[in-house]
Amino acid sequence: MPYIPHTDADRAEMLALIGVDSIDDLFREIPPNLLLKPGELNIPSALDESRLFAHLRELSLKNISVNDVTCFLGAGIYDRFIPATVGAVISRGEYLTSYTPYQPEASQGYLQTIYEFQTMIAELYGMEVANASMYDASTAMAEAAIMAIGIVKRDRVAVSSAVHPHYREVLQTYAWALGLEVVTIDAHDGKTLDFSLVQDCACVIVQSPNFFGTIESLSLARQAATDHGALLVVVSDPISNALLKPPGAYGADIVVGEGQPMGIAMGFGGPLLGLFACKKEYVRQIPGRIVGKTTELHGDREGYVMTLRTREQDIRREKATSNICTNQALMALAATVYMTALGKNGLQQIATSSVRNAQYAIQALQSSGGKLRFRDNVFCEFVLDLPADAGTVRDELLKMGILAGLPLGDYYPGLSQCLLVAVTEMRTRDEIDRYAAALKKVLANLNSKPYAEARN
Amino acid sequence: MPYIPHTDADRAEMLALIGVDSIDDLFREIPPNLLLKPGELNIPSALDESRLFAHLRELSLKNISVNDVTCFLGAGIYDRFIPATVGAVISRGEYLTSYTPYQPEASQGYLQTIYEFQTMIAELYGMEVANASMYDASTAMAEAAIMAIGIVKRDRVAVSSAVHPHYREVLQTYAWALGLEVVTIDAHDGKTLDFSLVQDCACVIVQSPNFFGTIESLSLARQAATDHGALLVVVSDPISNALLKPPGAYGADIVVGEGQPMGIAMGFGGPLLGLFACKKEYVRQIPGRIVGKTTELHGDREGYVMTLRTREQDIRREKATSNICTNQALMALAATVYMTALGKNGLQQIATSSVRNAQYAIQALQSSGGKLRFRDNVFCEFVLDLPADAGTVRDELLKMGILAGLPLGDYYPGLSQCLLVAVTEMRTRDEIDRYAAALKKVLANLNSKPYAEARN
Amino acid sequence: MPQPESIFAKSRPGRVGTNVPTCDTPQVDLVSTLGDLRENLRLPEVSELDLLRHFTNLSHITYGIETGFYPLGSCTMKYNPKINEKTAALPGFAGLHPMQPASTAPGAFELLRSVQEMLCEITGFSEVTLQPLAGAHGEMTCLMLIKAFHASHGEADQRTVVLVPDSAHGTNPASAARCGYSVKSIPTDEGGNTDLTALAGALDGEAGKSVAGLMLTNPSTLGLFEPNIERICEMVHAAGGQVFCDGANMNAMVGTTRPGDHGFDCMHLNLHKTFSTPHGGGGPGCGAIGLKAHLEPFLPTPVIRRSQNGSVWLDSDRPNSIGRVSAFYGQFLMEVRAYTYLRAYGKEKIADISRHAVLNANYVMARLKDVLPAAHNRPCMHECVLTAERYKREFGVKALDISKRLIDYGFHPPTNYFPLIVPEAIMIEPTETEAKETLDAFCDAIILICEEATFQPELLHDAPSTQIVGRLDETKAVKELNVTDLHL
Amino acid sequence: MPQPESIFAKSRPGRVGTNVPTCDTPQVDLVSTLGDLRENLRLPEVSELDLLRHFTNLSHITYGIETGFYPLGSCTMKYNPKINEKTAALPGFAGLHPMQPASTAPGAFELLRSVQEMLCEITGFSEVTLQPLAGAHGEMTCLMLIKAFHASHGEADQRTVVLVPDSAHGTNPASAARCGYSVKSIPTDEGGNTDLTALAGALDGEAGKSVAGLMLTNPSTLGLFEPNIERICEMVHAAGGQVFCDGANMNAMVGTTRPGDHGFDCMHLNLHKTFSTPHGGGGPGCGAIGLKAHLEPFLPTPVIRRSQNGSVWLDSDRPNSIGRVSAFYGQFLMEVRAYTYLRAYGKEKIADISRHAVLNANYVMARLKDVLPAAHNRPCMHECVLTAERYKREFGVKALDISKRLIDYGFHPPTNYFPLIVPEAIMIEPTETEAKETLDAFCDAIILICEEATFQPELLHDAPSTQIVGRLDETKAVKELNVTDLHL
């Protein structure tokens, strides 16, 4: 086995030095009835590297990936451009195989990239500080709610129904375990407008652009939060922040988001990257790792360390700001490389392209029989109202090589004829035209066939 | 353009310092009639990275690769196992983007790998020294012939007809340019036996295993070379040397070979790796780079440098041992990683597997209507005599997903019904069985259809 | 090597670091389309080459497993096979959208289910979910299952305490707190085992009725197998509690013994430790959990199942589920790596992992026994916990000083000051992928350093002296907090 | 950092560094199947992890473009885009066998032909072949074409001399020798141009009839454009000779001017220079050649053509061909990279290459003019040749000393002692991919070093002092020749 270097000679010498006869001896404290017999485990047999790769390749080819279809599916995970430099950097063994930089002197390189990541995320969100990463947006949002609870000392949080349903589910799970209450603010026409439920809540959570793609009124949300003595927590797609006035500029207290669109493969939803930023006054309540700049103890060279460590579980234990330990460092590095590669201009360019493509798609798909469900400004995702069951339409379009979007019926029973459509910079006019043409055809077929029943 | 960092401000400052008004001014020594107008070149328009990759992927998908078919084609280029570690190492930017280590102190890492490469190649071939690489086996063989000419001072070389036809073509080209004569020794029954033509030749070149897969009698060749006062040049697949008594042990003067099977993608035949080893007494006649170990000028740390530099073109110019300058360093590194990964046991294991698979294939294909054309020992490649045109059979088998081998008619008119079949460690019993079954079917069809005419 | 510049210092307005996709749809007016726009965006602007130089040179001052020995205790810094990176990069995995119709990703679900099944077999549990995103997240999920279990018996309000040994990793109490539990610490006895008397006390009578469960690390963070494990589980069960296994130390047990057989009700795994998904500088982790049948109803949704006929399906109809704990199916591309790893070992060789991990740890412990005695004189499992107490007492040299000096010798330091109950703890986990010569070189260095500690303690106090920076001022980092580039 | 060990020193009998394919066909007796077997095989035996550590740590002491500035003159060390590595790794390219039926690789041939066509357009020649495997190989192939051309006129025996400027790269005369030509050196005049009088002399009368051709580097190795190029080509043609362009310096001309328009009959290109295929530590190179119609009949086989209808085909019926110069279609995966590179620039931006390459070189020349004067006071092209003669004369500091000292400042040295005609030559080729700040930092370092040369010359003599080794003893390397590991 190439992963284990021991030769018979090695084993013999080592056992002799230890002073035992066999490796079995080393396990003598395990009650014998708990020991497995050699080969007892019923798992598949070993595959050599070449067969193993062939086997995995075969498994992978059973899936339909974005290479096989044209992707208009978003809903928080986006098919965006990933520069080749991202992979070149994060595959370097030094980054890939190191761990949390507990020994800063031996990890200055990685620490510096984390510090740069924090800077870029804070800048993007218009916030003062950002941490080194969270698992994903859903858990980042739950952590933000819990952080708000700790700051405001109320045991209830309000969340808009226009926040990603999965994130809300995760929030619900976390809240249940802690005995907290989650109140849901129903969005009106795809937008969060009525904040009366925020009363007595530690925070109000809105997403902008929200799950429907609509840009929320963050000034309204800010005002409502202030009025009710609550914190404003905003979930925000980082890419949209390249153009939009960022949540920080509206006075958000905590901003979280999903970093996947910034250089990370969709990867069936993992690994992702939870972004977490807040006002400086709350930095001591922040969950997770945070890297700071300092100088040598006995010198004046600058260097980086993990800091505010007394917030963390390994030191503060049950009083820690969170239980998070391992975070998503490598994904944060990917996003750092991504933001560096695109820079100001590149990021604004792809964001603008997404807006243009989405606007074009809105026109094209509307002239194919769809209707824009909500009227407010969208970034690059929108809800298309169809004269048929959205799931059926999605399935039909898939046969034509188009991953048309997300049918919303499962999440919002009233929207079963609605499709959430995302259009990123990766799509071309031609692809959008083909989508529109295919949609027209599908709708025509559905109306002329027994399918028509679905409309009733 | 991300490859060119200049901003307008940069350009302006630079031009000011240089003291010219525009970049055009810098080209003022070029006669104006020779200057192109902006955009004058008729090449395709620029593609952004994402579209560029998609375009290349599309082009690549037009080809049938070994991922799509089962490969029994060899003839000097082999579908062999490549450990994942090879790619991980040679893609590291430090190796990928450095150049010939003219400044040894800044390139000790690469130099050490070359020294280790030379050691491994010398060991594999049983020779005393090896150089840092040649372009490919064909040019290495031509260089070996020219080196022999220089040593023995005769202007004629003998080469067996059982040497790879392409290598012989290249030799012929080189020889023609230098006014040298190449005499070809006809192999008998796939083996080189009659060495009478070696008379007056500077060297005799044999390949073992030869183009037909047959293991040549190197002792016979050595004796003949000695008898005629010629050098013995052997072309040899490095993998076969894992098991076979190496050419060096038979007293070969120069050994060359194709390093592709050692960790290098087939890549439509490039980049490849020319291997070149010889006796120590000829080291000052060796073409190309060679790395040696030395110590510091003013210290005793050991280090590596390119050595015997006075053989080379940049110093010796028209008197150099060769005109080669840039060689195949990265491919040599790939082979070094490969030989390290497999080591003694791994290399012998895959060589043995190849032998076993080939022997099994010989049996299987013979029972499907093929006949072994030659009777001598083979390593892992053999000539199958078919009751039909080999090209036709190959084409039919390709439709069934089998890349059956090389039809020999183009190279040896007498062998137009013969297929050169290679079986490496990558093939499984099942794949060989499927080949045999397919061959049976194809031959049955050909015999029953108008195709039968082809046999006349 | 000079101090590396900040990427922002390298930035020049107008540079681009990549060729972003061009756009061929009509222009739009951004203000009327979007509303309020941002004023500026201070991101770095550098060329591709300067980008690569920045991150390449920073990588050169980042110590990884592929640089050298990384015996960070409790972290299982084993070799991460390169083939795993190749399989995880396959477009048919990397290019999947988590919300595409399940029917279009049968290969992905087959893989996930197979990982679950192999982990079930290896841990001895009846079901596994891969939704938790790291170890701590797995702990928390397990506690949620336990909470739901008690709730299903109407004992949610009654059982509010989780017992946690004093040697436990910090995530254990923190995860308990995350589930609204209060934590009661259970001491470790002289021999390094759970103090059974104290445990009995905590489980006794009324106190016992308030106990939701026990979080036990086995082997413990002392690197010792808990010989009374069966008894302990019985005691907790008798009191109506559940027993969770912190499986960070599974590397000692793979193929040798199964926590499910020990009596545990559930456990978490760190696939980034035991099953070699790369640590990535601090994640992504990968936190599978295993559990017994009585906890299955509460599994987070969705649940990936295999039906009798072998086909894999998604079970979303789970009325008793605790709900989602993360957005999608877990760290999918990490599961691809773990799957690749497991299939490379296979049933034939899987036990070699724990056997050599334990062999290596005992070898290091034996080689160092004269200079750094083990906290307990027993065979250790996959790691050994030594104490530098003597050096602190006699020469003012702390465990941390020894660690920093190891950096000068080219090694990554072991874990320090954990577990908290061992004074001046040095926790060494070599893993099975290290060769004897590497262990010898490391032990030789420690022996030398211990000699230095005696005769030239300043060498240790001043260490490291070979790195881009010397020892850093952590207090200043907190006091003069600077966590984003202020010069922006 | 300690001196790295040899991989053989790390070897232990029985270790394996990879999981090789298993075999499921029957065992055979090797002796009876194969004949004489070898006795032993001394290759390294190490684990995968130790393999990776070895090559990772060696990479850390290898300077590449991605480490820092690499202004090695004549070598065009420009950025090698990462996207090119991705396209070259596509299985549909990397997994092709060169002898598979041509009909099964239409994408590959389309790509090759497209590269040929783009290079034709860029160089101004009517045909290109990609068979040569490096620059020198391309030179040799060009000379072979010239030889075949003369032979077709019955002048093969008569034309035996090739004219080569004294400033030429060593491969030029060596390639001429490889084609059986004798070499006559043509001097460079005071101004840095070809000495037209000397050239005229060499072409005059009988001498002229023996001339097969002239090998001219344009821009010359002095980094200067040959302003008389048209006249020179006419002179050689008038004498019945052919003119070959050494195209190693094409980076100065891409999109700006075309050698085909200058009057050259053929040229070689180094795709690993101008078109950014990575240098790989000394190869693979990639040596395309361009030629005019009169040389086409002699092209090496096979020739990739495009027919009227746009389809690409292989022309093997070439009775006048010089034959094959390499085994297959050239450095195919390098052509994939070059293609990717060319398509990234496109017609719109292709001229930016030469324009910024020339801008950068002139900037460096201007910044350094007071400390290291240029050999000629003219605008340079893509590189500038400076002389350190004064430092040698006045302080005993050689060009090499300055170069070695640059290593201490974190830069790769320029080319030294080439071209041979410039005393203490320092040849700096920045390439277009370097930012102004990088050039400034480099120039600042040179200026500082030149000051050091004046006041502390020993700093330069002893340089470098920051690397894993100090200056090495090259004489000893030759005298005590050790080119394989003798301890084996």
Ligand SMILES: Cc1ncc(COP(=O)(O)O)c(C=O)c1O
């Ligand atoms: C014993 C123990 N438990 C739990 C954890 C937490 O795992 P993670 O860091 O993946 O959240 C760790 C690792 O850091 C650990 O060592």
Ligand SMILES: Cc1ncc(COP(=O)(O)O)c(C=O)c1O
């Ligand atoms: C001017 C010149 N001509 C020819 C060559 C030879 O090219 P190659 O090294 O690719 O054989 C070189 C490069 O080294 C060169 O600089």
